[in-house]
Amino acid sequence: MTTYWAEHAWLRGGLAIGVTLEVGEGRFTGVQPNTAPGGATRLAGVVLPGFADVHGHAFHRALRGRTHADGGTFWSWREAMYAVAAGLDPDSYLAIARATYAELARAGVSTVGEFHYLHHGPGGVPYQEPNAMAEALRQAAADAGVRLTLLDTCYLSGGLSADGYLPLEGVQLRFGDRDAGAWAARVADIAPSEGMRVGTAVHSVRAVPVEALSTVAGVAGPLHVHVSEQIAENEACLAYHGCTPTALLADHGVLSRRTTAVHGTHLTPSDVDTLARTGTGVCICPSTEADLADGIGPARALRDAGVGLSLGTDQHVRADLLAEARDLEMYQRLATGHRGIFDPAELVAALTRHTDLGWPDAGRLEPGARADLVAVTLDPTAEPAQVVFAASTADIHTVVIGGRRIV
Numbered sequence: 001m002t003t004y005w006a007e008h009a010w011l012r013g014g015l016a017i018g019v020t021l022e023v024g025e026g027r028f029t030g031v032q033p034n035t036a037p038g039g040a041t042r043l044a045g046v047v048l049p050g051f052a053d054v055h056g057h058a059f060h061r062a063l064r065g066r067t068h069a070d071g072g073t074f075w076s077w078r079e080a081m082y083a084v085a086a087g088l089d090p091d092s093y094l095a096i097a098r099a100t101y102a103e104l105a106r107a108g109v110s111t112v113g114e115f116h117y118l119h120h121g122p123g124g125v126p127y128q129e130p131n132a133m134a135e136a137l138r139q140a141a142a143d144a145g146v147r148l149t150l151l152d153t154c155y156l157s158g159g160l161s162a163d164g165y166l167p168l169e170g171v172q173l174r175f176g177d178r179d180a181g182a183w184a185a186r187v188a189d190i191a192p193s194e195g196m197r198v199g200t201a202v203h204s205v206r207a208v209p210v211e212a213l214s215t216v217a218g219v220a221g222p223l224h225v226h227v228s229e230q231i232a233e234n235e236a237c238l239a240y241h242g243c244t245p246t247a248l249l250a251d252h253g254v255l256s257r258r259t260t261a262v263h264g265t266h267l268t269p270s271d272v273d274t275l276a277r278t279g280t281g282v283c284i285c286p287s288t289e290a291d292l293a294d295g296i297g298p299a300r301a302l303r304d305a306g307v308g309l310s311l312g313t314d315q316h317v318r319a320d321l322l323a324e325a326r327d328l329e330m331y332q333r334l335a336t337g338h339r340g341i342f343d344p345a346e347l348v349a350a351l352t353r354h355t356d357l358g359w360p361d362a363g364r365l366e367p368g369a370r371a372d373l374v375a376v377t378l379d380p381t382a383e384p385a386q387v388v389f390a391a392s393t394a395d396i397h398t399v400v401i402g403g404r405r406i407v
């Protein structure tokens with residue numbers, strides 16, 4: 001058993017002082033505030049529960065600092081991303097994912113949600129082991145010491161226009177299975193393991209034809225979907241289906257309590273109601289949404305409607321979950337002209353929503369929960385309860401994941 005003593009720690013009721021945290025067999029066995037350090041390992045500053053990076057694509061990390069010279073839009077950035085995808089194989093996928101996940105562990109992430117769509121070899125030819133790329137991600141997470149939820153992503157069409165679905169072309173062939181049944185059969189062969197759970201994803205209403213949605217929704221586990229990141233997606237969906245992406249997904253059984261809608265940037269008030277009514281969570285990815293000029297979503301309206309919010313690094317334009325949490329608030333300030341749209345407790349809740357990745361026993365400093373913690377040095381002028389507004393990855397001095405000290 002290991003015993004830590006935290007100067008300050010974020011417990012269910014808020015910030016507590018002098019907290020002793022006992023760890024055995026990967027879980028907290030005792031959490032007691034108002035204690036003296038005794039012989040425990042001291043953790044200075046503020047201790048937070050481990051973070052959940054609910055949405056990301058590890059290989060996008062290769063694009064950091066390489067796409068800013070030519071301007072453009074989300075759609076021109078996507079061409080650069082496709083060029084990276086075209087050159088990867090299971091060995092290089094493992095190398096880049098291992099580095100990405102190690103960087104996330106350093107940033108306090110204990111569970112990574114990998115929205116995985118690069119399934120097959122060049123031209124869409126399956127590898128001899130059809131899930132070789134997924135297995136590379138499993139290995140990468142194990143090597144980095146983080147838990148992984150592999151969200152195996154269905155991707156069957158190359159886009160949606162007013163005239164219908166487009167065929168896969170170029171590197172997109174690597175993302176696609178023959179049809180939804182072939183996708184489901186391949187996913188069924190991915191076994192969960194100690195550090196990895198298996199979920200699924202609908203890439204978007206652009207990439208999964210409407211008749212395939214119920215097949216994806218029929219597979220158990222966490223279900224994620226990119227929703228309304230770009231106005232063009234909404235326009236195409238309205239032109240062809242006569243409704244918003246959120247409405248289409250709801251009509252075909254994709255939205256429920258086990259679903260996370262990623263981005264939700266361009267939502268109507270009716271979409272917000274639908275997400276709330278169905279119990280769907282929304283994952284905001286502030287650095288990516290700014291980097292790709294997506295826009296600022298209605299995060300406060302979602303929360304007020306009862307939607308649970310989580311955070312994702314998405315394209316790994318930076319590895320700083322504390323900054324993602326802070327920017328959830330900051331972009332709302334820029335959009336509204338008001339401060340304090342989200343309070344610090346709401347930001348910590350968004351940082352620690354492991355439930356969206358199928359790990360309901362993580363994200364809390366309490367007995368029985370998985371022993372994940374992030375210890376952050378407190379700036380001398382900052383109030384401990386406002387640590388999220390003062391700290392970055394550089395201030396993290398200790399990360400424990402499942403009882404193992406990783407940083």
Ligand SMILES: [Zn+2]
Pocket residue numbers: 055056057115226262314315
């Ligand atoms: Zn994404």
